[in-house]
Amino acid sequence: MPRRPTLSAVTPWITEEALRHPETLAERLAERLQVGRRTARRRLDELVDAQWLVSTGTPRRPRHAPGLLREVVRRYPLAGVDEHTAWARDFAPCVALPAELARIAQHAFTELVNNAIDHSGGTQVVVSMRQTASHLQLLVSDDGCGLYVRIGQCFGIEDPTRATLELAKGKLSSQPERHSGRGLYFVARLADVLDLHANRHAFQRRTWDGGRWHATRAAADRGTSVFVGIALDTPRRVDEVLRSHSLQGDGYAFECTRVPLQLLTGTQTGLESRAQARLAAERLARFARAELDFDGIDAVGHGFADELFRVFARAHPGTALVPVRAAPRVEAMIDAVRRDAA
Numbered sequence: 001m002p003r004r005p006t007l008s009a010v011t012p013w014i015t016e017e018a019l020r021h022p023e024t025l026a027e028r029l030a031e032r033l034q035v036g037r038r039t040a041r042r043r044l045d046e047l048v049d050a051q052w053l054v055s056t057g058t059p060r061r062p063r064h065a066p067g068l069l070r071e072v073v074r075r076y077p078l079a080g081v082d083e084h085t086a087w088a089r090d091f092a093p094c095v096a097l098p099a100e101l102a103r104i105a106q107h108a109f110t111e112l113v114n115n116a117i118d119h120s121g122g123t124q125v126v127v128s129m130r131q132t133a134s135h136l137q138l139l140v141s142d143d144g145c146g147l148y149v150r151i152g153q154c155f156g157i158e159d160p161t162r163a164t165l166e167l168a169k170g171k172l173s174s175q176p177e178r179h180s181g182r183g184l185y186f187v188a189r190l191a192d193v194l195d196l197h198a199n200r201h202a203f204q205r206r207t208w209d210g211g212r213w214h215a216t217r218a219a220a221d222r223g224t225s226v227f228v229g230i231a232l233d234t235p236r237r238v239d240e241v242l243r244s245h246s247l248q249g250d251g252y253a254f255e256c257t258r259v260p261l262q263l264l265t266g267t268q269t270g271l272e273s274r275a276q277a278r279l280a281a282e283r284l285a286r287f288a289r290a291e292l293d294f295d296g297i298d299a300v301g302h303g304f305a306d307e308l309f310r311v312f313a314r315a316h317p318g319t320a321l322v323p324v325r326a327a328p329r330v331e332a333m334i335d336a337v338r339r340d341a342a
Contacts, residue, residue: 007050010043012073012128014052015066015094025053025064051133070095070131076113077124078142083113086127095131101230103238104190105129105136108228111183112140115226119174120144122223134232135192141225147198150174160201161215162279165263167196168205168213170254171286182254187228189241195219195227210295210325213260247288258291258324259284265297272301277308285316294326305333310341 010033021028030040044064047053052070057063072094076086087109097105109129116125122144130137144150151163154174166172170185188194194205195216202218205211219225247255264276271277284290292308294300313321323334 007046007052010047011052011069011071014047015070015072016090018053018064018066019093022063022065023057023061026062066094066096068131068133071129073126073128075124075126078117078120078122081113081117081125083110083117086113091127091129095129095136097131097136097232100237101136101232101234104230104234104236105138107238108138108187108190108230109140111187112138112226112228115183116140116142116144116224118178119147119150120224121150131232136230136232138228138230139225141223143223146222147196147224148201149199160199160203161263164196164203164213165260165279166282168260168263169257169283169290171257171283180254184226185254185257186241186245187226190236190238191228191230192234193227193229195225197225197227198223210293211258211260212293212295213263255287256289256291257284257287258293260293260295262293262296270299270301271297271304274303274307274311277304277306277312281308281312284312284321285319287319289320289322291322291324293324294330295324297330298327299329300333302333302337305337306340309334309337313341 010029017028017032018025026037026040026044029043030037033040033043044053044055048055048067051068054065054067055062056065072091074086074090087106091109092102092106095102095105109127113125113127116122120142122142125140125142128139148160148163151166151172151174152158155166155172157163157166167184171181173179173181188205189211192207196203197219200218200221202216204214204216206214242252243249245256246253259280261271261280264271264279280292309321323330326334
């Protein structure tokens, strides 16, 4: 006797089927599940009760439409796919989002799928988007070499934590002639949560704790997977987030960044050395303003502070280094170094 299909086996495609076959969904469900019409109708009733579908019409001639909960899952060969067509044809029609959130969703979708196309070196990408009662969730997974392997190949950075630090700064791209290194940086800042999984390492950025990056348990050991979660009532807007990184806050130039310095620390490692400072300062000369985020750091060594706020500052006067969320002892050390440099 065949096993009764679970709801989770149906939800990845029921939204699309409801849009395509609103008046004959029972027949379509029976065909896909290889069950009888009565079983298919019972399953439709369960989907209505679970808010995956809305049913109108009469019992004899029901009409179904997508409900509060929606999901689309698609697999694409990377050769020949383009992110705009995938969004416009397969995903945008299946979700019901406020206009500003729809733009964020399109922005995140197209940036992440294009990253898989241009950078992964893989053969396929799987994209899943789910709309719940409170959130939009997007997962983009490719079967390529993995983000951290690619960064190691292109930049000689073998440590995934340090690679994440460079990603967190922005303007890091393995194809600088085609990309400016803005995509993942701004997707992370448009999302409430972003999970990055690659090469048996994973990091998460959460807006609600100030945008700190946390190491977390890796979900995959091959390719790259990026998960994005956004509240349906998010106050963020694409234009506002983009403009907030221009120097005057009113343009679209990527002139300002924030450096999460806790990625240079560990349980037995603080910010003490000039070598750590040079890692923190790597590529900051590309920005007009760099906020150095000391969140979670109680103190720093003189060598670290001197290398950043005297040595780097003198060598790169066009880049303003701005400490943020600094503890009193950190502020005191920075002030002492700046007084010595004056």
